[in-house]
Amino acid sequence: MGIVNVTPDSFSDGGRLADVEAAVAYGLTLTEQGADILDVGGESTRPGAEPVDADQEIARAIPVIEGLRLAGWNGPVSIDTMKPQVARAAVAAGATMWNDVSALGHAPDGLETAASLGCDVVLMHMRGQPRTMQEAPDYTDVVPEVFEWLLARARVVMAAGVARERIWLDPGIGFGKTADHNLALTAHLDRLTATGFPVLYGASRKRTIQSIDPTATDAGDRLGGSLALALEAARRGASIIRVHDVRETVQALKVQAAVADAGP
Numbered sequence: 001m002g003i004v005n006v007t008p009d010s011f012s013d014g015g016r017l018a019d020v021e022a023a024v025a026y027g028l029t030l031t032e033q034g035a036d037i038l039d040v041g042g043e044s045t046r047p048g049a050e051p052v053d054a055d056q057e058i059a060r061a062i063p064v065i066e067g068l069r070l071a072g073w074n075g076p077v078s079i080d081t082m083k084p085q086v087a088r089a090a091v092a093a094g095a096t097m098w099n100d101v102s103a104l105g106h107a108p109d110g111l112e113t114a115a116s117l118g119c120d121v122v123l124m125h126m127r128g129q130p131r132t133m134q135e136a137p138d139y140t141d142v143v144p145e146v147f148e149w150l151l152a153r154a155r156v157v158m159a160a161g162v163a164r165e166r167i168w169l170d171p172g173i174g175f176g177k178t179a180d181h182n183l184a185l186t187a188h189l190d191r192l193t194a195t196g197f198p199v200l201y202g203a204s205r206k207r208t209i210q211s212i213d214p215t216a217t218d219a220g221d222r223l224g225g226s227l228a229l230a231l232e233a234a235r236r237g238a239s240i241i242r243v244h245d246v247r248e249t250v251q252a253l254k255v256q257a258a259v260a261d262a263g264p
Contacts, residue, residue, distance in 0.1 A: 001078065001242040002027070002035030003204070006060045007044045024067035031073060034250030037097070038073070039242060040064050040090075041080030045101050045175070054085040061086065062093045069094040078122070082106035084113035091117050097168075099200075101126050101175060103153045115161030122168040122200050123153050127176025142181040143188045146171055151195060168240070170200040173229075179211035186232055193237030201233035202242035204249075227252045 004027045006020075027038045042060030043052045065077055078097035079090035084107050087098045096119055103123035104110035114121050125146045127137055139145050150169045158164055169192060171185045182203065193199050203209075209225030210216045216225065223245055230241045230249050234256065243249045 001037040001039050001200070001202075001240050002030030002033070002246045003242060003244050004030070004038055004040045004064065005044070006040065006042050006064055020063045020067055023064040024071055027064070027068050028071055028073060030246045031075065033247035035246045037076040037078055037240065038068065039078040039080050039099055040068075040095070042086070043081065045080075045082075047174075054083045057081060057083065057086045058089050062089050065090055065093040065095050076120075078120075084109050087113060087117065087119075091119050096120060097122065099170075100124065101172065103150075104157060105153075111157060111160035111162075114157065118163075118166070120166050120168060121157065121162055122170050123150060123157060124170035124175065124200075125150055125172040127172075137176045137178055137181065139177075139181060142177065142184050143191065146185060147188075147192050147195075150192070151197075154197060164197075167197055168200050169195075169197045170202065173201065173203040174206045174208065179208040182206070182208040186229060186236075189233055189236040189238060193239075198239040199237065200240040200242060201230075201238040203229040203233070204243040204245065223248060231256050 004023055006023050030038060040061050042057040061079060065079070068077060076097055077095045078099045079087055079095040080099045081087055081090070082100055082102045098114060098117065098119055099122040101124045103125065104114055104121065154167050154169065157167060171189070171192060173182045173185065189199065189201065204226045205219040205222045209222040213225060216222045226243065226245060227249060230243060231252055233241060234253055241249060
């Protein structure tokens with residue numbers, strides 16, 4: 001999954017894609033580099049991010065989705081949003097997946113909207129809200145707490161009318177979690193993939209890498225760590241790896257697969 005942020009304040013690439021044409025061209029470049037899915041977002045959910053209203057989010061993201069379709073991209077497109085209104089507009093424009101960091105909990109009509117749209121839905125675990133989630137994240141035992149919450153949420157979503165085969169789970173690396181929490185969730189990711197739900201994993205360029213390598217103060221200097229986390233998540237069964245650096249990640253995953261095929 002290649003990331004196409006059309007936001008001025010995303011933690012790694014905010015403001016990079018200043019207009020629709022640039023965002024569409026960038027998305028198509030990611031598909032040429034090997035991205036199977038494009039994730040389009042019009043609101044930053046980085047730690048400390050300020051919310052934007054639905055109309056502004058729609059104005060940023062929907063023309064990009066429309067542009068990708070007009071340019072001939074027929075593969076999956078995901079809308080990264082918490083807002084049902086934005087998800088409805090995105091699916092109408094050609095999106096096939098709703099990637100929701102609030103697991104359909106941001107608005108009262110989130111569950112109903114997901115059921116009516118019939119698209120794939122990513123349920124992510126987040127402790128708190130983006131503005132405050134990193135102030136003091138605390139868990140008794142992060143792995144079972146996060147995984148059991150996700151499974152409980154999936155049951156709620158299915159009861160609301162979303163088909164099981166449409167549901168993806170995301171442990172929410174960096175969303176209301178310390179570096180140690182993120183590493184533990186990654187190390188035990190196979191426990192989540194063993195539930196039968198496909199898992200999306202996103203740790204690309206995140207601050208957990210800096211906690212291990214303090215020299216990586218700039219998000220753009222975290223490629224090596226991003227690749228290491230992507231490979232580990234794939235080894236433990238993740239079905240989608242959400243990344244900024246598509247070409248490098250695809251190459252790393254291909255080499256990993258080739259080594260596995262050559263083994264016993």
